Amino acid sequence: MxxxxxxxxxxxxxxxxxxxxxxxxxxxxxxxxxxxxxxxxxxxxxxxxxxxxxxxxxxxxxxxxxxxxxxxxxxxxxxxxxxxxxxxxxxxxxxxxxxxxxxxxxxxxxxxxxxxxxxxxxxxxxxxxxxxxxxxxxxxxxxxxxxxxxxxxxxxxxxxxxxxxxxxxCGFQTGAGAVLNSLGVRTGSSVVVAGTGAVGLAAVMAARAAGATVVVAVDVLPVRRELAAELGATHTLDGSSDALAEEILRITGGADHAVDTTGLPPVITALVRSLHSAGSCGLVGVQHGDLIVDPLLIAAGRTIKGIIEGDAEPRLFIPRLIDLWQRGLFxxxxxxxxxxxxxxxxxxxxxxxxxxxxxxxxx
Ligand SMILES: [Zn+2]
Ligand SMILES: [Zn+2]
Missing domain, CATH: 3.90.180.10 (Medium-chain alcohol dehydrogenases, catalytic domain)
Structure with missing residues (x-):
């Protein structure tokens, strides 16, 4: 051929x-x-x-x-x-x-x-x-x-x-699956998404579709923060802030879930610090460098989890995403x-x- x-x-x-x-x-x-x-x-x-x-x-x-x-x-x-x-x-x-x-x-x-x-x-x-x-x-x-x-x-x-x-x-399945499959976001929860490329924006849309009431999108680019807000983010933050964890804590009172798509250890550390004591942080994509996290944060009940392809079984999950899209939710x-x-x-x-x-x- x-x-x-x-x-x-x-x-x-x-x-x-x-x-x-x-x-x-x-x-x-x-x-x-x-x-x-x-x-x-x-x-x-x-x-x-x-x-x-x-x-x-x-x-x-x-x-x-x-x-x-x-x-x-x-x-x-x-x-x-x-x-x-x-x-x-x-x-x-x-x-x-x-x-x-x-x-x-x-x-x-x-x-x-x-x-x-x-x-x-x-x-x-x-x-x-x-x-x-x-x-x-x-x-x-x-x-x-x-x-x-x-x-x-x-x-x-x-x-x-x-x-x-x-x-x-791949990309949309990864972001949406992180929220819907891996982290199990439920109605009324708070979700932070760092990095608003295709994967991060899919996570934002899926979080809203799952009924999350607080969705914080973090990015260094203002144009991406605006897009995230149009797609359902209730709050947006500049990822270059030195006080990122404190700003997330002020909005969420301790986030239920976080999704990192940046791969940047300082951002991941801020996300983990911003979690509620039973919160979970999913890592998506390619990470660079060493991650330094206070073990007491984990000992208190927080979870850090690597996520590949949104933990999806594509034959089940892609039809689900198509259904969400047809209903205007994705x-x-x-x-x-x-x-x-x-x-x-x-x-x-x-x-x-x-x-x-x-x-x-x-x-
Ligand atoms: Zn890919
Ligand atoms: Zn196998």
Whole structure:
């Protein structure tokens, strides 16, 4: 199968849209024609040495599209189905069997190396026949087409705007799932969200949808604080304040829940200090540096919890997010700006600078 794909060949050069050849679909896989795919901050990780992601790589892991063909043994989706592509998982480890694929024992190898854990599948060929890693989160969807393990596919109704749905498979699922699945936010509770990118704003919207009566959004950018307020935040605070914890305490009297999407230890420390004594703080995203927390805060009953992909089972959770959206409670489409795949360089710069909340590439 011939396709066009955005290939990252160097950690410092822009993605380049090239002709590639895809193999398959093999057993348990589907070939998907991509309608749109989000640019997530995690798509910037292959540019760093932190993970040692294989290059060259086709990036992209927030795709949505139409099933064009299925391999042997595929019964979950059929040709013509509209699908959101989410993260990959093994299906057989303790977490997967317990319905928690985001903590799959093979999560790292299946999603963050670019290579199929079996070593053979998930590879595209460039025009010279060279190998290009094409298993980024099992999908590598910065492309016109991709071959995807069927476990990561979520069928969605055909009446929906397919090209916008991909980010439900990662960024929006992560923020909303942190609130609805991991922290269990309930009616009447108070929630603090630090960092109002796509993940943080999804957490803000989900907190309001869950009935939280106080939602404090924290960001250094005034424009993002305004957007958070439009989407349901009852209070906003400047994240660069030295008195962040005290300001949150003044508003909430001790927050029930906090979600950090910044990865910055001083912000996380302030969030933990601002919690009610039985409160919980979820950490989402990529953290840098050492976290120093007074252990007495934890001894008193507070919880700090790492959260991957919103603890979501995508086939259950993405339909739930679509239902919230249809009822006007989760207007994620307001955060999206479309870019042609050929302009991926501009989209990446706008994501990195914060000029756009969620870029969606249209191949
Ligand atoms: Zn597993
Ligand atoms: Zn992501």
């Amino acid at each position: 011939k396709a066009r794909a955005a290939v990252l060949r160097s950690r410092t050069l822009p993605f380049r849209v090239e002709d590639v050849t895809l193999e398959g679909p093999g057993p348990g896989e589907a070939l998907v024609r991509v309608a749109g795919t989000g640019f997530c901050h995690t798509d910037l990780l292959p540019r760093t040495d932190r993970l040692g992601v294989a290059l060259p790589l086709v990036g992209g892991h927030e795709g949505a599209g139409t099933v064009l063909a299925t391999g042997t043994g595929v019964h979950e989706v059929s040709v013509g189905d509209h699908v959101v592509m989410s993260f990959d998982s093994c299906g057989g480890c303790r977490s997967c069997l317990a319905g928690r694929p985001a903590t799959c024992a093979a999560f790292f190898t299946r999603n963050l190396t670019g290579r199929h854990p079996g070593g053979t599948g998930g590879v595209a060929r460039d025009a010279e026949g060279g190998e290009v890693a094409a298993y980024w989160f099992g999908q590598s969807s910065f492309a016109t087409h991709c071959v995807v393990p069927v476990r990561s596919l979520v069928p969605v109704p055909r009446s929906l705007p397919l090209e916008l749905l991909g980010p439900l498979g 207007p994620f489409d307001r955060l999206i700006r479309r870019y042609p795949l050929a302009e991926i360089d501009r989209a990446e710069r706008d994501v990195a600078s914060g000029a756009v909340v969620k870029a969606v590439l249209i191949p």
